[in-house]
Amino acid sequence: MVKVKSLADLKKIKSELQSKMDLREKSENPEKMVQVKVAMATCGIASGAKQVMDFMIEELEKRGIDAIVTQTGCMGYCYAEPTIEVKVPGKDPIVFGFVTIKKADEIIEKYIKIGELVEGIIPVNYETIEK
Amino acid sequence: MKDLSLHIMDIVQNSISAKASFIEISIEESHEANTYFVRINDNGKGMSPEMAAKVTDPYVTSRTTRKVGLGLPLLKMNVERTGGSLHIVSEEGKGTLVEAKFINDNIDRLPLGDMAGTIVLLASGNPTIEFIYKHTVDGEEYIFDTLEIKEVLDDVSISDSHIFKYLKEMINENLQEIKAS
DSSP, X not given: OOOOOOHHHHHHHHHHHHXXXXXXXXXXXXXXXXXXXXXXXXXXXXXXXXXHHHHHHHHHHHTTOOXXXXXXXXXXXXXXXXXXXXXXXTSOOEEEOXXXXXXXXXXXXXXXXXXXXXXXXXXXXXXXXXX | OOSHHHHHHHHHHHHHHTTOSEEEEEEEEETTTXXXXXXXXXXXXXXOHHHHHHTTSTTOOSOSSOSOOOHHHHHHHHHHHTTOEEEEEEETTTEEEEEEEEETXXXXXXXXXXXXXXXXXXXXXXXXXXXXXXXXXXXXXXXXXXXXXHHHXXXXXXXXXXXXXXXXXXXXXXXXXXXXX
């Protein structure tokens, strides 16, 4: 029977990682990294935000882009879910709507890599309801 | 929501908004009793009895970005579709328990979905919150505890992408082992 992965193996992975750690020290400075926030409230989750988040985490690493992907709550653009906010170092954050896997790929390739804007940007002048 | 893991991801966001530092997610499948319990228990700020009584109303929400809150109403709908029921027990200052009881063999009982991915996303996205995920299938149990993980990891972050991948595989294999569905 194949042995199931356990905490003991995690120790090995950890020490391997620690030996490589010094090279990756830079990741401690979030200001220099691309920051992606995926809106993950009911509206986002129901429209597939989790797949988009999984895709972002996996692909940004594969494509060698130093980035942090985090979750955030509803940004008030429920009609446009899944939405993500992308902050490239030195630029204002931009919110993209209707982000499918295909769109996410386009955002990485065009906006994050070469700074070219892609369709689906939600304008910043949108106001949310205050109560 | 397409599966239970998405519902759980959604309901746990409530616990996070309620400033919980400890969240326990437990799933209990029983073929004999034909029940499938999903429980989410947190030590967040809790709700008043009035609020707890009306949170499954879609037009009740504590947020200000919009006026509807569909997380619990959608879960309630999916639970009741199987003939089960949803219970919410909450006390201000102590925390909240959401218990969903599904009828297991009902055709509308949603599949579990990517539970490993959900747990790892939650744990790595909220490194200051401790999560326990307990899954029981007819007495066979698997427990994932972030305190335990963090002890092993020492100064390596639980949010590291290599750790992320490993933990996801670990949970997936253990869930397969107990035949979680």
